[in-house]
Amino acid sequence: MDLVQMLVSQLGINDxxxxxxxxxxLKLAQDRLAGSEFASLANAVPGAADLxxxxxxxxxxxxxxxxxxxLGGQAGDLMTLANGFSKLGVDLDTARNFLPVITGFLGExxxxxxxxxxxxxxxx
Numbered sequence: 001m002d003l004v005q006m007l008v009s010q011l012g013i014n015d016x017x018x019x020x021x022x023x024x025x026l027k028l029a030q031d032r033l034a035g036s037e038f039a040s041l042a043n044a045v046p047g048a049a050d051l052x053x054x055x056x057x058x059x060x061x062x063x064x065x066x067x068x069x070x071l072g073g074q075a076g077d078l079m080t081l082a083n084g085f086s087k088l089g090v091d092l093d094t095a096r097n098f099l100p101v102i103t104g105f106l107g108e109x110x111x112x113x114x115x116x117x118x119x120x121x122x123x124x
Contacts, residue, residue, distance in 0.1 A: 003045060003105045010101050016054070017088045021098050023055030024084040028077055029121050037117045044106055044114035056087040 007018035026048055030038050042048040085095040099118070106115045 003102065004051075006105055007098065007101050011094050011097055013090060013094060017090050019051055019054040020056055020088045021085060021090055021095065022102065023051040023053065024081055024088075025098060025102065026052050027055050028081065029118070032077070032121060033117065037120070041114045041117045041121075044109060045102075056084045 003022060004015060004018045007013060007022065008015060011018070013021075022045070026042065026045065029041055030052065033041070045051065081095070082092060085092065103115055103118060106118065
């Protein structure tokens with residue numbers, strides 16, 4: 001099972017929400033991690049570039065997007081993610097479950113390096 005299918009089946013969301021939500025997280029990784037670290041993560045997720053392209057844009061972020069940009073750091077990242085998931089119609093409880101599913105997917109692939117990069121991004 002691929003990552004998008006896993007998210008759809010485990011979280012009860014649609015394909016567009018799974019692709020866009022994963023893209024939001026990958027975009028955050030791309031913005032926050034060193035090139036080699038991001039490459040490790042992107043190589044472990046098939047179609048990473050397409051998933052990033054499926055993420056909602058920040059240009060129409062409204063107040064939540066603006067607050068995320070002003071806050072910066074982890075608080076800003078959380079606001080930006082919350083805004084993106086909201087645009088996808090994904091509630092915050094469901095959005096919180098993306099990471100465990102993605103981490104589990106990487107574990108099933110036996111990609112401990114990508115799991116470590118994801119944990120570093122999340123400060124775990």
